[in-house]
Amino acid sequence: MTRELIKLENATKYFSVKNNIGQTETIVKAVDNISLTIDRGETLGLVGESGSGKTTLGRSILQLEELDSGELYFNGQELRHLSKKERKTYHKRMQIIFQDPYSSLNPQRTALDQVKEPLNLLFDKREAEEKAKDILKKVGFTESDFTKYPREFSGGQRQRIGIARAVAVEPEFILCDEPISALDVSIQAQIINLLVELQQDLGLTYLFISHDLSMVRYISDRIAVMYLGQIVEIGSTEQLFDNPQHPYTKKLLSAMTIADPIKAREQQKNKKVQPTNIPRTKEPKWVEVESNHFVMV
Numbered sequence: 001m002t003r004e005l006i007k008l009e010n011a012t013k014y015f016s017v018k019n020n021i022g023q024t025e026t027i028v029k030a031v032d033n034i035s036l037t038i039d040r041g042e043t044l045g046l047v048g049e050s051g052s053g054k055t056t057l058g059r060s061i062l063q064l065e066e067l068d069s070g071e072l073y074f075n076g077q078e079l080r081h082l083s084k085k086e087r088k089t090y091h092k093r094m095q096i097i098f099q100d101p102y103s104s105l106n107p108q109r110t111a112l113d114q115v116k117e118p119l120n121l122l123f124d125k126r127e128a129e130e131k132a133k134d135i136l137k138k139v140g141f142t143e144s145d146f147t148k149y150p151r152e153f154s155g156g157q158r159q160r161i162g163i164a165r166a167v168a169v170e171p172e173f174i175l176c177d178e179p180i181s182a183l184d185v186s187i188q189a190q191i192i193n194l195l196v197e198l199q200q201d202l203g204l205t206y207l208f209i210s211h212d213l214s215m216v217r218y219i220s221d222r223i224a225v226m227y228l229g230q231i232v233e234i235g236s237t238e239q240l241f242d243n244p245q246h247p248y249t250k251k252l253l254s255a256m257t258i259a260d261p262i263k264a265r266e267q268q269k270n271k272k273v274q275p276t277n278i279p280r281t282k283e284p285k286w287v288e289v290e291s292n293h294f295v296m297v
C-alpha cells in the first residue's frame with residue numbers, strides 16, 4: 001500500500017473543437033501537463049474558474065476521459081498501460097458523486113434499488129440487499145424510505161442516495177464534483193458533514209471540486225488551484241489561504257472576501273500590474289495583464 005493513492009505525471013488532455021462545417025477550429029488544453037499526488041485519506045480541494053479543466057482532470061483520474069499523454073498511478077500501479085480487462089478491476093475502487101443528484105438517479109427505481117444496482121454485480125442477491133440497506137441507514141434513511149422513488153425525496157436526500165450509491169462498493173477514492181452546488185444553502189453543510197463522517201469511517205480519499213471556497217477551505221487538507229488547464233498553485237489549506245503565492249489564487253481569494261467593505265477598499269487602491277512594468281527574471285512568473293487574464297512572463 002502506497003502513501004500516495006493517486007499520482008499523475010505530466011497528464012495532458014486536449015479537446016479539438018470543430019466549427020459547424022466540421023473543421024477543427026481550436027484546441028482546448030483542458031488538462032495541460034499536470035503532475036500531482038493525492039495521499040491516502042486526504043481531501044484535495046480543486047478550485048478554479050469555470051472552464052479551467054477541473055472536471056476533465058477529475059474524470060481523467062477515473063478514466064472516464066482518456067488522457068492524451070502522461071501517467072496515471074493508483075496505489076503505485078500505472079493504469080494507462082494496462083489492458084482494458086486489467087483496468088476494469090480498478091473501476092470499482094474509484095467512484096464519483098455528481099453535482100445534480102436528480103439526473104444521476106434513475107427516476108424509475110426506488111432508493112434501495114439505486115444503491116443495490118452496483119452491488120448486484122459483486123454479491124449475491126441477499127447480501128447485496130443487506131449491504132444496500134446498511135449503507136442507506138448510514139447516510140440517514142429509515143426503512144420506510146427504502147421503497148420511495150427519487151421524486152419523493154428532497155434535493156439533499158437525493159444527494160444522500162447518490163453518496164450511498166458511490167460508497168456502497170467500498171471505493172478508496174471518490175471524485176466529488178460540485179456535490180453541494182445544486183442544494184439549498186441550509187442543506188449544504190449537512191452533506192459536507194456526511195462526507196467528512198464517511199471519510200473518517202471508511203478511510204476515503206477525496207478530490208473535491210467546488211466553486212464555494214469557504215466549503216473547500218472547510219473540507220480540504222490541501223488545495224490545488226487550476227487555471228487554463230494547469231495547476232498554478234498547490235499547498236496546504238492554511239498555506240493557500242494565509243499566504244497565496246500565485247496572482248490568480250490571490251484574485252480568487254479576494255473575490256471570496258469582496259463582501260468585506262474594508263478589503264474591497266484596499267483592493268481598489270491596489271493598482272493593476274501592467275506587463276511593461278514587469279522586469280523579466282530567469283524564473284517564469286504569472287502576472288495579470290488585464291482583469292482575470294494571466295500570462296506567464
Ligand SMILES: Nc1ncnc2c1ncn2[C@@H]1O[C@H](COP(=O)(O)OP(=O)(O)OP(=O)(O)O)[C@@H](O)[C@H]1O
Pocket residue numbers: 015016017028029030048049050051052053054055056057
Ligand atoms: N468533451 C469535450 N469536448 C470539447 N471540449 C470540452 C469537452 N469537455 C470539456 N471541454 C472543454 O474543456 C475545458 C475544460 O472544461 P471542464 O468542464 O473540465 O472545466 P471546469 O473547470 O470543470 O468547468 P466548470 O467549473 O464550469 O465545471 C472547457 O473549455 C470545456 O469547454
